[in-house]
Amino acid sequence: MDFSNSLLKTETDWTDAWLTAKVIRPIDLQWVQYLQNHTNTSDEAVLMAGVLVSAYLGAGHTCIDLNSIYNGDLAGLEFDPAPNVVLSSWGIASAGDWYDRLSNSPLVVFAHAGSVTESNTDSAPLMLTESGLLYAARYFSFEQSLLSFIQLQEVKGRRQVDAQKLAALFPNAETRELDWQKIAVANAASMDFSIISGGPGTGKTTTVTKLLALLVWQSLDDANVSVGKTVPRIALAAPTGKAAARLTESISGAKQKLDIAPHIFEAIPETATTLHRLLGADFGRSRFKHHKGNPLHIDILLVDEVSMVDMPMMAKLIDALPTHARLVLLGDKDQLSSVEAGNVLGDLTFGIQREKVTRAQFTGLADSLGAEELTLLSRQVIEQAPAIQRHLSLLSKSYRFNDQSGIGRLASAVNLCQVDRTLNVLRSGYDEVLWKPTDLVNEELDIASLAQGYKEYWKQVRQRTSPAQLHSTFSQYQVLTAVRQGTFGVESVNDSLEKYFYRQGYIESQSIWYPGKAVIMTRNDSNTGLFNGDVGLCMPDEQNVLRVWFILANGEIKGLLPSRVSSFESVFAMTVHKSQGSEFERVTMILPNNASPVLGKELIYTGITRAKQYFELWANELILQGALKKRVQRRSGLTKAIWKD
Numbered sequence: 001m002d003f004s005n006s007l008l009k010t011e012t013d014w015t016d017a018w019l020t021a022k023v024i025r026p027i028d029l030q031w032v033q034y035l036q037n038h039t040n041t042s043d044e045a046v047l048m049a050g051v052l053v054s055a056y057l058g059a060g061h062t063c064i065d066l067n068s069i070y071n072g073d074l075a076g077l078e079f080d081p082a083p084n085v086v087l088s089s090w091g092i093a094s095a096g097d098w099y100d101r102l103s104n105s106p107l108v109v110f111a112h113a114g115s116v117t118e119s120n121t122d123s124a125p126l127m128l129t130e131s132g133l134l135y136a137a138r139y140f141s142f143e144q145s146l147l148s149f150i151q152l153q154e155v156k157g158r159r160q161v162d163a164q165k166l167a168a169l170f171p172n173a174e175t176r177e178l179d180w181q182k183i184a185v186a187n188a189a190s191m192d193f194s195i196i197s198g199g200p201g202t203g204k205t206t207t208v209t210k211l212l213a214l215l216v217w218q219s220l221d222d223a224n225v226s227v228g229k230t231v232p233r234i235a236l237a238a239p240t241g242k243a244a245a246r247l248t249e250s251i252s253g254a255k256q257k258l259d260i261a262p263h264i265f266e267a268i269p270e271t272a273t274t275l276h277r278l279l280g281a282d283f284g285r286s287r288f289k290h291h292k293g294n295p296l297h298i299d300i301l302l303v304d305e306v307s308m309v310d311m312p313m314m315a316k317l318i319d320a321l322p323t324h325a326r327l328v329l330l331g332d333k334d335q336l337s338s339v340e341a342g343n344v345l346g347d348l349t350f351g352i353q354r355e356k357v358t359r360a361q362f363t364g365l366a367d368s369l370g371a372e373e374l375t376l377l378s379r380q381v382i383e384q385a386p387a388i389q390r391h392l393s394l395l396s397k398s399y400r401f402n403d404q405s406g407i408g409r410l411a412s413a414v415n416l417c418q419v420d421r422t423l424n425v426l427r428s429g430y431d432e433v434l435w436k437p438t439d440l441v442n443e444e445l446d447i448a449s450l451a452q453g454y455k456e457y458w459k460q461v462r463q464r465t466s467p468a469q470l471h472s473t474f475s476q477y478q479v480l481t482a483v484r485q486g487t488f489g490v491e492s493v494n495d496s497l498e499k500y501f502y503r504q505g506y507i508e509s510q511s512i513w514y515p516g517k518a519v520i521m522t523r524n525d526s527n528t529g530l531f532n533g534d535v536g537l538c539m540p541d542e543q544n545v546l547r548v549w550f551i552l553a554n555g556e557i558k559g560l561l562p563s564r565v566s567s568f569e570s571v572f573a574m575t576v577h578k579s580q581g582s583e584f585e586r587v588t589m590i591l592p593n594n595a596s597p598v599l600g601k602e603l604i605y606t607g608i609t610r611a612k613q614y615f616e617l618w619a620n621e622l623i624l625q626g627a628l629k630k631r632v633q634r635r636s637g638l639t640k641a642i643w644k645d
């Protein structure tokens with residue numbers, strides 16, 4: 001693209017420098033040029049703000065903060081020259097000056113609730129708030145709908161909770177120690193909007209299955225569907241096909257463990273779907289079938305793996321929710337945020353306090369819990385908390401990792417950014433944690449050792465085992481990488497692994513598709529119904545025709561001819577980003593040998609918590625230390641708006 005005639009071209013050549021350094025993308029300039037052409041604006045300070053808004057969106061931030069940028073806080077993005085240096089060279093001496101220039105531009109509209117809707121975003125491309133946050137208008141509108149939804153929850157009354165039924169679902173609840181899963185259920189049952197967050201194995205699925213059982217039981221009462229009582233319509237959803245398939249599996253498992261009447265058991269669904277499918281994605285159109293004008297036909301919506309849900313999707317989900325429906329969000333707030341812009345779960349749970357309840361919550365729980373529980377809970381009350389706190393429950397006791405577990409300890413140290421403790425755990429010789437320090441100079445990867453984990457998989461490929469069994473074996477082990485490019489990036493590691501498998505004779509032919517080939521979808525495909533992130537394994541069917549087998553969100557297995565599978569890549573190694581929503585018995589995670597903007601503690605925490613039994617880390621100590629000190633904090637207006645009290 002030639003920008004030579006553009007007003008963006010200045011003596012400082014800031015656009016060229018930023019493009020060359022890849023800190024902005026051509027699309028960021030194209031967008032601003034488009035705006036510029038439509039409004040005849042030539043104020044470079046405004047155009048720079050537009051370029052930054054677009055570039056920040058690309059990096060996952062929903063807005064820019066003029067004050068932070070002017071003060072040199074660039075959210076980890078490496079702009080050289082720094083925006084404030086360029087702005088100063090134009091005589092803009094403070095963030096306030098920049099604000100004034102933006103306020104007077106035809107490109108910018110002063111932002112307040114209701115000042116923009118998704119349909120009028122073209123006439124108001126940039127939105128500026130009083131506090132100096134600048135948004136692309138669509139993103140301001142998404143954020144506003146989420147805020148309005150949360151505000152609406154505050155005026156809704158409490159729902160009655162049946163204490164006896166609740167107690168029956170928690171027969172082992174102790175009287176000397178609070179059961180925070182029970183409190184989470186009691187709390188969520190009493191309101192229309194709730195978030196249950198927790199690390200791996202803290203019982204999120206168990207808790208939410210009991211919540212569904214309680215809600216169904218309360219609706220149907222003790223008798224079988226009695227006159228005048230209807231079964232609540234419940235939908236289970238997750239952001240990706242893989243996460244939905246896992247939710248299907250884990251809800252069915254958790255249901256089996258409940259001691260409930262058959263008619264309640266039957267009324268709790270087991271099949272989850274993707275958010276796209278739930279909302280009625282029409283791949284040819286940007287709008288979903290379900291929205292405010294045509295809401296979903298449901299009474300309760302449970303969404304799992306919410307850390308992966310981006311801001312536009314969350315806004316659309318809320319838009320499609322009928323006003324009477326309950327929304328329960330589930331996820332691990334400490335995991336990586338969504339690939340696209342936003343950090344919805346992180347923002348909503350930003351100031352969450354562990355094992356605390358607000359005064360309002362405590363009062364609300366009075367008729368749901370026993371006297372002894374209330375006495376214990378009364379010691380956990382916080383008097384001052386923002387309104388959102390009463391919608392939140394944080395589960396922290398892990399039923400997967402006990403206090404002695406290496407993986408649990410490692411995840412906890414990483415999550416708290418404790419460098420020394422992390423290194424101690426890695427060096428402590430736990431059976432289930434191994435650290436292989438990598439050499440910064442000699443970038444050889446021990447592929448033979450990496451490939452060991454796939455031995456059982458290849459054995460089963462040779463034995464032509466069933467696709468379901470093959471998937472089960474494949475999910476036992478996964479190599480994870482932090483980045484895509486470079487020797488330790490996913491592309492190179494996959495390539496090396498495939499070459500190794502070929503040399504070992506595991507791969508039988510040189511064609512693209514061979515028995516045992518493992519792929520991951522890289523985009524949604526309306527023709528096949530597959531979703532970005534779905535994993536397919538190649539094996540002959542009973543007629544000896546090669547097919548690629550996928551596990552669908554509902555748990556079914558579907559075999560497609562390879563010619564029907566497009567937009568995929570190999571998945572013997574996958575990026576940590578793509579692994580969100582999946583878990584494996586054993587994981588090897590490889591960090592790159594140079595610092596990368598994506599490398600922060602959230603990524604390392606997410607990688608570790610994919611492993612259920614064994615975790616191996618291949619990383620250089622310096623790179624690891626640097627990553628642990630880095631928190632990737634996404635800019636948005638949500639946190640301040642919700643947690644300001």
Ligand SMILES: Nc1ncnc2c1ncn2[C@@H]1O[C@H](COP(=O)(O)OP(=O)(O)OP(=O)(O)O)[C@@H](O)[C@H]1O
Pocket residue numbers: 181198199200201202203204205206207250254257399400583
């Ligand atoms: N209160 C409890 N007492 C005993 N075991 C429990 C309890 N809660 C959960 N578990 C067990 O711990 C394991 C993990 O529980 P669950 O799957 O509900 O957790 P999760 O937070 O959803 O896990 P994940 O990290 O996989 O999403 C399961 O085997 C479950 O049966």
